[in-house]
Amino acid sequence: MKGKVLKIKNNKSIIKVMKALASESRMKILETLNNKEMNLNKISEQLDMPASSVTVNVKKLEEAGLIETNYQPGDRGSQKLCRRTYDSLLLEFPGANMNFDMNLVEMSMPIGNYKDFAVQPTCGLASEEGYIGILDDEQSFLEPEHIYAQLLWFKQGHIKYRFPNNLPANTYVNELELSMEICSEAPHYNEDWPSDVTVWINDVEIGTWTSPGDFGEQRGKLNPEWWNNDQTQHGLLKMWTVNDDGAYIDGKQISKKTLSDLNISDSNFIDVKIGIKEEARNIGGINLFGHKFGNYEQDIILRFKYNHRE
Incomplete structure (x- = not known):
């Protein structure tokens, strides 16, 4: 599949x-x-x-x-x-107990469960209940409540997550997929606000996607009632893929980095960094959505497709 x-x-x-x-x-x-x-x-x-x-x-x-x-x-x-x-x-029908051997490992990372960050205003975090810390203060990303974030944003910098390497023994990866709901970050919102969003895996840059804007004209389907209509509402669901042929965004090749460049088998964890490069042409920030904000009921998803070694 x-x-x-x-x-x-x-x-x-x-x-x-x-x-x-x-x-x-x-x-x-x-x-x-x-x-x-x-x-x-x-x-x-x-x-x-x-x-x-x-x-x-x-x-x-x-x-x-x-x-x-x-x-x-x-x-x-x-x-x-x-x-x-x-x-x-x-589809999983009611009462079914599905256990497909799909040679697939899937991990979901809450957006507030980051291990490292370096952000610049405008920036902030929001949970299902309200704002976390003080708006436009990067110190808010240190608040203990940051683990409950369902929306976070920053104008410049990066945020880093650490996934466990749950690849089964005696197997090897043939494809890695990373998906998230994401968009640019503008004051309030701006549908025409490009931003060059880059992803690194194990500190290897795999590619940049230019977000067309910060979307706010239509209210996010999952947003809590307290969230104002004049703010960012939703993002786009994007997928970065790396296999033996190169790196892709939504099926379009964007670099020649391959799985062998990521050194996945050499560690018991995988680092994923999402950010705006200092030399980016479009420094338009990032909004990152959890499963209770935006339009897609998911956090950051990392998938391994693998084969068994002979």
């Missing part, structure tokens, strides 16, 4: 997703968005489908979490861009 996998075991979520998939038009839209981002007009042209139908079907897919959308400036005002969020679907 390759690419991003949507795992569902909640009854309501299963019904919502299956209803969204029960349409030939929506299935064609998902196929069209394979490894690419397109606006509504382009989808309409490619599928020879009325624009009104595309709009309705995209909304249903978005509500089911099968695609994500964001607005970017275009030649004639803003345009709505669509991206498929998952490549595979795994």
